[in-house]
Amino acid sequence: MNFDRSLAWLARLAVISASVLTLQAAPQSIARVWDERALAAIRVDTPHPPAQARNLFSLSVCMYDSWAAYDPTAVGFIYHAKHTATDVAAARREAISYAAYRILKERHFYSKTSTNTLIADDALMASLLFDTNNVSRDTTTPAGVGNTVYDVVSNWFINDGARQTNGTPATPYPDYPQGQGGYVFTNDPLPAGVEGIVVKDVNHWQRLQIVNAVDQNGFPQGPIQGYLGAQWLGVRPFALSRIDPTLPWVDPGGPPRFGGATHAQFIQELVEVIRASSQLTPDDGVTLDISPGTMGDNSLTANDGHGHPLNPATGQPYAANVVKRGDFARVLSEFWADGPSSETPPGHWNVLANGVADHPLTVKKIGGVGPVVDDLEWDVKVYFAVNAAVHEAGCAAWSLKRYYDGWRPLSAIRYVGSLGQSSDPKAASYNTNGLPLIPGLIELVTPTTAATGGRHAGLTPGVIALLSWPGQPATPATTYQGVRWAPADSWITYQKTNFVTPAFPGYVSGHSAFSRSAAEVLAAITGSIYFPGGIGTYDAPANAKLVNEMGPSQTIQLQWATYFDAADLAGQSRIYGGIHPPVDNFAGRQVGSFAGKGVWEAARKYFDGTITSSPSLLAINKKAGGTEIRYQTLRGLYYKLQSSPSIGQAFNDEPGGFILAVDSSSLLSVPNPTGTAKFYRAVSSPTP
8 A cells, every 4th residue: 555645636537538438536525625625735835733733633623523513423522513404415515615615714824825725725615616705604504504613613723822813924823922921042043054063051952044944845944943833832732631831731751961860861862863864875785674574563662663473454474675774764764754745744644544544445434343434424533533633742742842942963963072072081082971982983083084095084183973964965866975974063964955953842753743643543543553454655766756865776665564653663764864862752652642542532432422421520629718629621512510518419500600611621719618518510511
């Protein structure tokens, strides 16, 4: 199965002859049509992974809630009203289209390519024969239902902390101003294309100054990076909970730090990134078997798997897939990097989900049990759950990025390498905080090795040299660099010269969090950890697929057996790319796993209608001035408190009535009871 990116349209007609005989592809569900429209728009926009995850989730809520409005059992996330129609299928198609169209129009206003993108949105509605000027909110009509669903979904997200309405197409989703909660840069910018390093505190992220900087889709940036998504510490997720809004949603602990108790791990993380960079060549003679039979099945916090003994679909061992290590590393890095014209990591998992839906071996049973559902029900539920998962992961990961302000390898390697070597006190350039000397990877340049014909020829004696990728060639379409010895303070990532490193802190890896969260949901909703047929693939033809330089040197096929294997490869790709050390990857996996499992636990209850009967735990704290009652809530439902002097007596409403829950818990202060004890309970309802 090949999940190469492709833009799917409503239908394709193949003319067989000059006669009227035509063949038409099976029509896609209306949800798939709108998901593809959203992905197409992302591919031509400035990448903003957490914002695009939020947009995909908003679209998915519009589509799922419109579908659920005509289902007697399922509960919508934000819109809870129920409607009837003579032709339910037609009503759903229309309601979904109006809700999807309007939410995309709202969000695409902030696109760098808004002019063309908004026209494309209109064109799709016209091709579906729906009137873009129909703004009715009459819910006896499908258009009215769709427009009303859009209203409530838009209102839900408009004040969720993303600061959407504070942006423009030129500067979408801006952070709060400094002094009003905005991020304050610890370090001055680092000129990425110049040898050397100046950094105030290497334990904090350092933005870059990049000549002719562009984003991954080629739009001019900078030249000094900002901070993309700084406000995401405060963006409202789907189901995650916390009490203190200044803390991350999920906290696996911070990254290792230079000069402290975790200094040894900090150095080891840098060594692993340098080691990965040293492998970015097809010329070292090293090969790997990257078959699912030998690679994958890792534990959550390590790349310790040894593959899968059998393909469960065929019952046979996976065939060997031996490739050059350097080709594997480079293709892996670029495929999962989601670079030029990509859907970004959240959208990438929509592409994978669509590939699963299209596979002839996929049995569309929600959770792998019960009846086979039609394409529309499958799609709206998969999109709702997968995009809730990537939005959840975006909120969790970006809250950690803001909270820990974690370093990136570029600054850290240059800084520690500039200090010297920490292995030999009797040798030159000794510094207890420097890089360890590792033959064939990290070496001290001596007058002998720097001489003509020496292994470090041309380098300055006394500097620390790294065997690594030296940077993008001048003609990347026809040239590749391999690896060579270079000064540590000029180390560079495996990226384009005018991109280098993303514009936000490192810890944790967004790729790892997005991917693991989506993988948890796909495994749960399909009822299997394996891709259909037991394998997913990506083909990279020789010298035709890489962007950073020419390559791969021979055609290779990336392969993965399970959703988790694919997610692990996405995280590992960022180490080869020089973007993250392993600790960012493993912590991101943990965050993504926690987020994805929580999303599925909630999503399935929306699907079967049991979400409205979920119990709400209460915590009571009696104080001198009154009693504080904190109770669990599910966002989008309404809650009220009731009390009774006895468990056996009727409960009566406390003042205030039903309140819409916008967070994972609510706090109410009531007077301390006098005389007899008082019992409290929280009651939920989909409507006030």
